Amino acid sequence: MDKITGFIEGHIAPVANGLAKNRYIKAIQNTFMTLIPFFTIGSFALIIIEPPVDYTTLEAGPLQAFFQGWAGLAEVLAAPLGAINTFTMGIMGLWAAIGLSYFLSRHYKMSSFLPTFLGAACWLITSGVDVEGSFVTDHFDSTGLFSAILVTILAVELYRFLTSRRVGAIEIAGAAVPPAITDAFASLVPCAIVLVCAGALSQVVIAVAGVTLPEVMTVVMAPIVSLAGTPVGIFLLGLIVMLFWWFGIHDSVITSPLDVISYANLDANMTAHMAGVASTQLPHVLTPPFWWTFMAIGGSGATFALALLCLVSRSKQLRTVGRLGIVPAFFNINEPIIFGMPLMYNPTMFIPFLLVMPINGLLTYGAMALGIIGKTYAYAGWNMFAPIGALLSNMEIASLIFCLALIVIDALLYLPFFKVYEKQKLEEEAQAATVE
């Protein structure tokens, strides 16, 4: 065991770390982390203007009065809150294009805001037009995400290449060209070249494929998107993430690229929901609320149940961990449990730590497939206490109950392994006591 962990610590983990700090993955990660308030606010705006129950179907009483009041409020607020939803969640393609350009240019320590504008402009050139070249906003939503990643990376990289070669910078030996003029030309020419290239890319794609770039990207990425959303895909993704955490490494290398897919899925579900599709018939299972509120209850590894077990343990150390870990667990932060119990490198807890979260994924997938709970269309943010997040994800009481049931199941799955580990800890503590 020591040999294996030594090998992984020495060889595999640095590779994972290298990937995690890859500039493109970092830019994606920073963009989505920055946008979380937008997603949360956009989700809440939607929840408020869409009462989950039609009051006319209820019998007269306080419940009917409540939902009638809600319906009245929703009617008044539909326009302003609808606008908030549209211009936060609803145009995430545009926000992503701006954010990706910004974070990538910041990575290259470009102090000017121009590369950010430029990346966004290039995305608009390729994704904000139809085949006739007219300006359309069809792909300002999540269907523009994949083209945003591709185009902003190309644009910022090309701009960086051209400016680092000082293409277009006027330098007349001996002549007194004011530096500001030199700088102006130094960015003008590369900027023009990048924009022309974006226009050319857009036209070539339309000429060859007959559709615009975002539509091509959607087709290209479709197999990966649907594979990630299968039970096998969800199980494997969960397993890999937990393997990272068992080595005490953050999972961003997997979850950041996954964000692109799951947020696009969430947006598609939200759009379908607003068009009147029933929650059980929504197109996608794998969304941020699916992962962060049904799978990772209490943090990666579904450690909320484990925090509860620690809290009532007879071992002094585990009880301390439980006390430290329980409050953060409500907000899905579990570093005290992972590093304090510890779960990291803990051979006794290896099996449940790796398997409980993917099992939550399979159970939730099953419940959604059978229509016991609906699929998700709103996201309360990853810091929301999971059962409440589950309720808000599709406004069904069943989701809240199902999430609570998952916590009980998780506790039962963790329990046998926890008992073995607790026994080890109690023996250690008894020994320490006799030595003293």
Added chain:
Amino acid sequence: MKLLLVCYAGMSTSMLAQRLEDEGAARGIEVEVEAVPMTELEANLEGVDAVLLGPQVRFAEKDARAAVGDDVPLMVIAPQDFGMMRADNVLDQVSSLIG
């Protein structure tokens, strides 16, 4: 002294930050701790006496070292000290590190 605590999102280290300040106060040392995400490391180095990495970003030690430079001491917090929030252990180590 001013310490910079670095982890992935700056969330979990903020819990330890508070405890470190309290531990400093108990010892009569003025300790100012700031918890930042890894991506914000370089922007927050001014006036920092030591940089502490959370164990979950320990593989970024080399890059962090490069960003911090040789003048400022840097250490990775031991996983157990981090998990159990043992501010006393961490502060002992920092003190010996700064010397």
